[in-house]
Amino acid sequence: MLxxxxxxxxxxxxxxxxxxxxxxxxxxxxxxxxxxxxxxTIRNEMADLEELGFLEKTHTSSGRVPSEKGYxxxxxxxxxxxxxSEREIGLVQSIFKNxxxxxxxxxxxxxxxLSDLTSYTTILLGPNVSKHxxxxxxxxxxxxxxxxxxxxxxNGHVENRTIxxxxxxxxxxxEKTVNILNERLVxxxxxxxxxxxxxxxxxVLRQHVKTADSIIQSLKNVAFVQNEGKIYFGGKTNMLNQPxxxxxxxxxxxxxxxxxxxxxxxxxxxGDRGIHIRIGSENNHLAMDDLSVITATYSVxxxxxxSIAIIGPKRMDYQRTVSLLDVMRSGLSRVxxxxxxxxx
Amino acid sequence: MLxxxxxxxxxxxxxxxxxxxxxxxxxxxxxxxxxxxxxxTIRNEMADLEELGFLEKTHTSSGRVPSEKGYxxxxxxxxxxxxxSEREIGLVQSIFKNxxxxxxxxxxxxxxxLSDLTSYTTILLGPNVSKHxxxxxxxxxxxxxxxxxxxxxxNGHVENRTIxxxxxxxxxxxEKTVNILNERLVxxxxxxxxxxxxxxxxxVLRQHVKTADSIIQSLKNVAFVQNEGKIYFGGKTNMLNQPxxxxxxxxxxxxxxxxxxxxxxxxxxxGDRGIHIRIGSENNHLAMDDLSVITATYSVxxxxxxSIAIIGPKRMDYQRTVSLLDVMRSGLSRVxxxxxxxxx
DNA sequence: TGTTAGCACTCATTCACTTAGAGTGCTAAT
DNA sequence: ATTAGCACTCTAAGTGAATGAGTGCTAACA
Numbered sequence: 001m002l003x004x005x006x007x008x009x010x011x012x013x014x015x016x017x018x019x020x021x022x023x024x025x026x027x028x029x030x031x032x033x034x035x036x037x038x039x040x041t042i043r044n045e046m047a048d049l050e051e052l053g054f055l056e057k058t059h060t061s062s063g064r065v066p067s068e069k070g071y072x073x074x075x076x077x078x079x080x081x082x083x084x085s086e087r088e089i090g091l092v093q094s095i096f097k098n099x100x101x102x103x104x105x106x107x108x109x110x111x112x113x114l115s116d117l118t119s120y121t122t123i124l125l126g127p128n129v130s131k132h133x134x135x136x137x138x139x140x141x142x143x144x145x146x147x148x149x150x151x152x153x154x155n156g157h158v159e160n161r162t163i164x165x166x167x168x169x170x171x172x173x174x175e176k177t178v179n180i181l182n183e184r185l186v187x188x189x190x191x192x193x194x195x196x197x198x199x200x201x202x203x204v205l206r207q208h209v210k211t212a213d214s215i216i217q218s219l220k221n222v223a224f225v226q227n228e229g230k231i232y233f234g235g236k237t238n239m240l241n242q243p244x245x246x247x248x249x250x251x252x253x254x255x256x257x258x259x260x261x262x263x264x265x266x267x268x269x270x271g272d273r274g275i276h277i278r279i280g281s282e283n284n285h286l287a288m289d290d291l292s293v294i295t296a297t298y299s300v301x302x303x304x305x306x307s308i309a310i311i312g313p314k315r316m317d318y319q320r321t322v323s324l325l326d327v328m329r330s331g332l333s334r335v336x337x338x339x340x341x342x343x344x
Numbered sequence: 345m346l347x348x349x350x351x352x353x354x355x356x357x358x359x360x361x362x363x364x365x366x367x368x369x370x371x372x373x374x375x376x377x378x379x380x381x382x383x384x385t386i387r388n389e390m391a392d393l394e395e396l397g398f399l400e401k402t403h404t405s406s407g408r409v410p411s412e413k414g415y416x417x418x419x420x421x422x423x424x425x426x427x428x429s430e431r432e433i434g435l436v437q438s439i440f441k442n443x444x445x446x447x448x449x450x451x452x453x454x455x456x457x458l459s460d461l462t463s464y465t466t467i468l469l470g471p472n473v474s475k476h477x478x479x480x481x482x483x484x485x486x487x488x489x490x491x492x493x494x495x496x497x498x499n500g501h502v503e504n505r506t507i508x509x510x511x512x513x514x515x516x517x518x519e520k521t522v523n524i525l526n527e528r529l530v531x532x533x534x535x536x537x538x539x540x541x542x543x544x545x546x547x548v549l550r551q552h553v554k555t556a557d558s559i560i561q562s563l564k565n566v567a568f569v570q571n572e573g574k575i576y577f578g579g580k581t582n583m584l585n586q587p588x589x590x591x592x593x594x595x596x597x598x599x600x601x602x603x604x605x606x607x608x609x610x611x612x613x614x615g616d617r618g619i620h621i622r623i624g625s626e627n628n629h630l631a632m633d634d635l636s637v638i639t640a641t642y643s644v645x646x647x648x649x650x651s652i653a654i655i656g657p658k659r660m661d662y663q664r665t666v667s668l669l670d671v672m673r674s675g676l677s678r679v680x681x682x683x684x685x686x687x688x
Numbered sequence: 689t690g691t692t693a694g695c696a697c698t699c700a701t702t703c704a705c706t707t708a709g710a711g712t713g714c715t716a717a718t
Numbered sequence: 719a720t721t722a723g724c725a726c727t728c729t730a731a732g733t734g735a736a737t738g739a740g741t742g743c744t745a746a747c748a
Contacts, residue, residue, distance in 0.1 A: 023740090025739065025740055025741085026740075026741080027739085027740080037691080038691070038692050038693080039740095040692050040693070040694090040742095041690085041691055041692070043740090043741065043742075044691090044742090046741090047741090057740095057741085058700095059698085059699055059700070060697095060698055061697080061699045061700080061740045061741055062699075062700080062740065062741085063739080063740065063741090102505070102506055103506075135486060136484045138482055138484075140479060140480045140482075140496045142479060142496075142498065142500055146500065148496050148500050148502060150482075150494065150496070150502060152484045152486075152494070154486065156486055156492050156506040158492060158494060158502060158504040160502040161446075162446055162500040236599065236603060237596055237599045237600050237603065240592060240596045240599070241596075245592075246592065248584060248589075248590065248592070248595075251592070251595065252581055252584045252585075255580065255581045255584070255599075256581050259580060259581065367711090369710065369712085370711075370712080371710085371711075381720080381721090382720070382721050382722080383711090383721090384713095384720075384721050384722070384723090385719085385720060385721070387711090387713075388713090388720090390712090391712090391713075401711095401712090402729095403727085403728055403729075404726095404727055404728060405710070405711050405712055405726080405728045405729080406710085406711065406712085406728075406729080407711065407712090
């Protein structure tokens with residue numbers, strides 16, 4: 001519904017504003033060599049674009065700035081995949097070269113590289129732990145009354161918790177308990193673990209171990225692992241360099257948001273696959289009104305997956321960031337899915 | 345060497361400035377009911393105090409502000425222990441009431457309560473892991489080539505790492521290895537672990553297990569745990585509410601510092617016992633020039649200890665903060681040292 | 689009919705200037 | 719030894735004019 005010329009002008013305005021963070025005026029646009037119209041013509045088109053809701057003015061006599069609708073149109077219709085420089089691709093892939101791939105380390109480094117390359121803030125969500133499958137239970141007694149319960153998953157993730165042992169719970173009981181757990185529950189995903197414990201295993205435990213009742217509660221606690229993967233940040237302070245963050249209140253709002261796990265998680269949307277862009281208020285979070293979030297998912301093995309988010313100002317370089325995120329996402333998927341046969 | 349009157353005036357200035365964050369003038373001082381001198385007299389004294397280096401002016405006709413030397417004198421000579429309100433003591437001790445004391449949880453909560461009560465930023469250092477003693481080794485194979493190596497310590501801490509298994513390393517070998525490790529190294533502190541591994545255990549391993557050589561490197565890695573305890577923050581964004589942090593550059597400097605583990609650690613000084621105050625540049629860190637740090641140590645069991653730091657503006661309420669820190673420090677020590685017999 | 693030149697108008701920004709107020713240092717009186 | 723008095727300094731807040739970037743509209747033009 002937009003004319004070609006309007007598209008062209010919208011694109012120039014977004015591109016320009018992304019670079020300069022300054023409202024874009026008609027004269028400025030007409031100076032671009034590939035723009036053949038006079039400022040007056042452009043002004044007319046801009047007035048129309050504003051009426052249609054794609055542009056905004058900061059005050060009556062300022063240049064134009066893209067509105068959220070403008071950005072949305074831009075990312076939906078005008079975004080072209082660009083090829084990244086050799087250097088950048090090299091940098092991203094350097095993480096994957098290392099032979100011994102400790103998952104946590106790779107993820108941590110990914111977050112840092114992404115934030116370095118974009119100068120935005122990166123959040124990486126490790127694969128959802130609840131889909132890991134139990135590989136081994138272990139209970140290590142510390143004293144008469146306490147022990148550490150450990151669950152090792154097929155991904156090499158180790159979940160552990162200190163538990164209280166019931167009175168008169170002797171080493172033999174521990175051994176029996178561990179055996180029963182390992183016989184019955186290896187291969188079960190952490191998600192199902194709690195119900196499986198409750199439904200079948202506790203009954204068996206009661207039959208074989210005295211004072212089983214009392215240890216049940218403890219085991220339930222261990223099985224209750226948090227649903228989402230661990231959160232890793234990169235470039236938390238990068239945003240302070242963006243001109244839109246000269247306002248201390250915004251800084252505070254953002255920082256406080258990043259401290260709260262649940263709010264960070266809510267930036268990711270469970271159904272999402274592939275790359276998604278959420279602009280400003282589309283994030284449904286007051287602190288994010290001036291920010292955009294680009295999310296992507298990467299896969300770990302067959303069933304599990306993790307997420308990446310890059311948080312930048314609304315006028316972020318969508319094109320470049322999307323490309324970068326795509327390289328990273330496929331890199332991570334490749335590395336974790338190849339290795340996942342090997343248990344990583 | 346300071347006269348009584350000078351002491352009195354210095355104290356009023358510090359106390360006033362701590363509250364108001366505004367330079368303190370002579371008139372303001374003379375209005376205090378317990379001050380019997382006229383503004384002019386006070387001006388003379390202030391001029392002397394300035395000459396001696398205890399006070400500063402922000403500009404020629406401003407009131408006075410304590411200099412670093414002034415603060416130092418204040419904390420060294422004028423600090424009186426104050427009694428805290430019932431409510432506050434109650435709040436602090438509420439953390440310790442819970443019967444099942446998961447160390448990590450207690451520490452995390454302590455950091456939050458301290459930062460809530462002070463509205464400064466709190467850093468809690470968990471007990472130095474290197475003094476934990478090995479309770480149990482475990483190796484859980486994931487695939488043909490990989491396994492998870494686990495060390496459980498007497499404190500209930502679990503250290504784990506994914507390792508690569510040498511070709512042809514069969515389950516029996518794992519069992520043998522684990523047995524040897526458990527026979528020889530239980531009770532050894534993590535600090536000594538590496539050298540003990542190297543000096544004795546590897547030799548024994550070589551005798552009993554084929555292809556032991558190749559697994560040695562992996563085990564070394566596991567034994568290399570980071571020296572310092574884990575770091576927990578409370579109220580990271582509290583500092584943004586302090587008027588001295590209206591300057592974005594300071595905010596950035598501080599935030600960046602807190603992101604770097606080594607720099608955070610360097611705020612603590614290994615020799616310190618009890619409570620220490622470091623004012624502004626005494627911290628030897630550019631980002632901390634306008635901040636003061638109060639540190640305290642708490643003990644865990646007989647040998648281990650952790651640290652607490654509270655970071656506030658130089659004009660922080662030293663008196664109150666020190667008292668609070670003291671309550672917290674003794675609370676933590678009590679809770680962790682009683683329970684440490686039980687392995688917590 | 690689409691495009692453009694011209695022009696009046698708006699608004700943010702900057703700078704110089706003023707004023708009010710808080711505070712000092714010094715001197716002379718108590 | 720203390721204090722009242724006063725000239726002086728400096729900041730903060732406000733005012734007003736000049737500047738410049740940018741717009742909207744109208745009328746002329748191709």
